[in-house]
Amino acid sequence: MLLRIGYGWDSHEFKAGIPLKIGGVGLAHPKGLGGHSDGDVLLHALTDALLGAVAAPDIGSLFPPSDPKWKGADSAVFLREALNRVRTAGYAVVNVDCTLILAAPKIGPHATAIREYVAELLGVPIDCVGLKAKTPEGLNTDNAAIANAVVLLEKKR
Numbered sequence: 697m698l699l700r701i702g703y704g705w706d707s708h709e710f711k712a713g714i715p716l717k718i719g720g721v722g723l724a725h726p727k728g729l730g731g732h733s734d735g736d737v738l739l740h741a742l743t744d745a746l747l748g749a750v751a752a753p754d755i756g757s758l759f760p761p762s763d764p765k766w767k768g769a770d771s772a773v774f775l776r777e778a779l780n781r782v783r784t785a786g787y788a789v790v791n792v793d794c795t796l797i798l799a800a801p802k803i804g805p806h807a808t809a810i811r812e813y814v815a816e817l818l819g820v821p822i823d824c825v826g827l828k829a830k831t832p833e834g835l836n837t838d839n840a841a842i843a844n845a846v847v848l849l850e851k852k853r
């Protein structure tokens with residue numbers, strides 16, 4: 697196959713008094729995202745999208761929350777492992793596109809920093825990383841952050 701597509705989704709609950717990290721970037725906010733690792737909802741969705749594109753096991757199977765090794769882990773570690781699997785399978789990332797759904801904080805002012813960091817992690821130009829943020833109108837999920845991600849891969853020549 698010349699092309700493959702992958703899709704990932706994740707959600708994490710906001711908790712008071714912990715740092716907020718989205719797409720590897722620390723954001724000033726009174727609450728952070730809970731979870732066994734650093735709770736980076738965007739990197740988790742991207743990791744699952746990469747893994748799904750090559751039909752690899754999902755993030756929870758590769759990095760079980762029950763394993764103390766991943767407590768407080770930098771989610772970039774998960775993304776790098778997913779990228780290794782993509783490369784081992786003979787593919788390269790063409791582009792990724794992501795949507796965040798959260799009531800606060802506003803992502804707009806940080807979007808470029810997040811896209812830059814994700815592009816660096818993936819080894820693609822910044823114009824190959826799309827990022828939108830929406831507020832959760834009518835969803836009653838104001839205390840959660842949700843991330844959707846799709847990736848396109850192409851067979852390496």
Ligand code: MG
Nearest residue numbers: 706707737740
């Ligand atoms: Mg997660």
